[in-house]
Amino acid sequence: MSLLRGLSVLILFLSALLLDAQATPSSFVGSNVCRTCHPDIWATFYKNPHYKSIASGKETPERTGCEGCHGPGKAHVDAHGGKATIVAFSELQPKQVLDNCLRCHAETLSRANIRRSAHTLNDVVCSNCHSIHKSPVPKFLLAQRQTDLCYGCHTDVRGQFSMPFKHRVNEGFMTCTDCHNPHGAFAPTWRMASRPRMMDQALANEEPCLKCHSEKRGPFVYEHEPVRVEGCETCHYPHGSANSRLLRRPVVFTMCLECHNGAGNFGRQNGGILTLTPSHNLADPRYQNCTTCHVRVHGSNADPLFLR
């Protein structure tokens, strides 16, 4: 008896699914109907990347034009409008917005980690950065110019790019997405765990700095281990700095000595990182500019002390 009851429930469930699938197409009215009441949006929609779904004529109704995102419009038309009768993104919870967009945009490499990205965890979803109908930029339907968009939340980063020494983001030479993937990133291959987050890696698994600074990629006969193990941020601020060459300290010897202090538990076999030899008299200004002699601090092919 219980088996019969179970089968009945299953049949009912499958029937409901089937009915739902059959009922769905009749709920769609087509984008031409939408334009009647929304001519302002329709007037420029041919410039929108989503217009391709209409132009192709091959997509199913639930993936075409206005109803591709806003859902079937029949009830909305019958009710003469209203946000309750259609998928209105302004009324959706952040996760619903994300789910809606990922129906079509999930299976891409750049969004593979969007569910665990810092943006998603902080309720920053697609519609926070993208403006589908009123984008003022020519690509990616961004709601603002990319730097303005990112600065809107990351005010501290705006401050860093206002420093005297900085990567040229404000000047238009670079963009935030040259180094970051706002849709989330794979675990970085330098440093550990997820720190730093949201990095867009070079050649699929390298620190993004190497996209432009290829000469630092090596491999070198003598690698400066922290560069390879911990990354460029060990010595440099990536966004901007008050110090020349984006260094973390205004003078170089203080930065070098903070690691080269022989402290146990660090370096190779916990023997401490090499300290200076007695010939380096720190009271003499000559020895305070380490890179005057150790010119190849990123790695050398000829000298284990990076002298050439």
Next chain:
Amino acid sequence: MKPAQRILIAAAILLPAALAQPTVAPTSEPVGSTRGDNWSDYNIVDSFETGYRFRTFGGSFDQYRSTVNYGDGIRLLSSFFTMNSKDGHGRFFDEIVLTTQGLGNDPYQNATLRVSKNGLYRYDMHWRLNDYFNPGLVTDGAAGQHLLDTEYTTQDHDLTIFPESNLKFFLGYSRGNQNGPAISTIQLFDNRGNEFPLFENVRRVRNEYRVGNEFRVFGVRVNWMRGWEDFKEDSSYLSGQNAGNNPANPTTLTSLQRNEPIHGTSPYWRAALFADRKYFSANGRFTYVAGNRGFVLDETALGIARFGAAADRQIITSGVAQRPALTGNLTLSFFPTSKITVVNHTAVYNIRIDGNSVYAQFDNATQSLQYLQFEFLGIRTVANETDVNVQASSKLGFFGGFHYSDRQIRSIEQSNVQGTIFNAPSEQSNQLKSGVFGVRLRPVKPLSIIVSGEIGRASRPLTPISERNYHALDARVRYKLKKMQFAASAQENYNVNSVSLSSYASHARTYSGDASWSPKDWFSLDGSYSKIHLNTAGGIAYFASGQFFTGQQSIYVSNLHVASLTAHFDVRKRADVFVGYSHTQDTGDGRSLIANPFTDSSNAFYAAQTYPLRFLSPMARLSVRINQKLRWNVGYQYYGYNADFYNNLDYHAHTGYTSLLWSF
């Protein structure tokens, strides 16, 4: 289009550009507005902003070039062109987008192009130029000896065939060029010798070729790419007769020549799988990069050594280095209910740096030929992270996660003990465990509050400044209405390591706020402020005047205040006015003089503990509509740089431009 509409659109064009643009030119262009001219089945929008930049300055020109670098001359400040087919069925293309900025002679130039035909192809190009000048490490007041005056250009081309289908093909090409003069240093002829300037003609080229494909099989999307990155450096070096940096040292250089070509390639594979279902999604990625570099260093130096004897030395080094790196990632997402997302991410990374090299050195009549062991370095990291994201209600959400990673570093270095050279292998493992937790609140619709934190412990990091014991806290508040927006954040990153010899602690606190107000179409106001505080204390050990000092600390304190304020308004819809001010100031640790009251060996460290400075930049721009298609613009921006302790780098500069913007 009616003139009134055009005016409104023009105002809308200028508004976003005015809000946060730090440089006075050019004016950015919008898309999507109902403007442009129709031709056949296409809509065309076009604009050009051409004008003249001017600049006057006083003080350190080197520092100005290093931080700002705008010059005089005629420029195509910006241009914008779009052509869109109105029915999506253009014969050869459906969309062309071309933008340029700074062409002519600006230090920062870029151009982008997109050409696409729906369903058939999409081509994207991005070209950029950076005129880079860096006078070197001069912030300590000494003359910088490492100067770089290079031009870096980069270009990326990507072509996608059948971009909207389940079977796509990718072709790509990227190129980077760096050329220009540089000055470096070289230390000769022994470890206590002298340092000499070394002139370099930098020539670096990077080429990357990509080919790939994406298809769908058994409900899984597969994406693969094969790429080759070639790198070539053929910089040449030269140095003439020179007494060296230290006149007290008798070592002198008569001539030096060096050639150091480096050629290499990094071929790589990338494969990825995606599957997205109602209750789960799975993504996998595999990459393999097989990098190698061949190198030669041929150096001949002639001069007089430390004890007055003639010195001639030739060094020849050559070899081939290999650097295979493998990565595997698997991301599994589960959606048991509509309110819960569980994501597990596993990452494996393995890199080995190995190769062979030969080193030969010839000094005067003596010859020595030495084979040097290539120093092996291997890094293997395995990470696993699980994050849970719960949307409990429309007003409350929270997330938490546990991240674990294990890193093993292996190296083989050459050691020399009393003349005997041997290989010393070593191995070190480090485990990092960290936890993250956050709460999201949305008590009313326009207001969102997010508080999150992370705490981590590493068992054996590589360097004393690595994160061993750290915690980070982050709080953000955002209030957004249609005409007003307010955002504030507070972040705290503490790294508190403790070691036997010394301790390292880094306390970074950042507080920032941003407010925007646009009460009318013709008026808007935007202001932001950040305080970035950093204080670090690191244990140091060093020699001074023959004595070995331990137990001291290198302290660095920075208190940066960065503020900006911009205002924009229209004057009777005919003129657009924009004014702004940006102020960056490091107040340091509070002292007003660099003078050290102490006379012990910590003098050098005391002087470097803080570096107070001011960098300010007021700006203004006026744009006047002459007729429906033409605007006249004029802009001015002042830059002032002033370091409190070392004023030899101070400068002030007046920059500006006047231009005509023609658009239809």
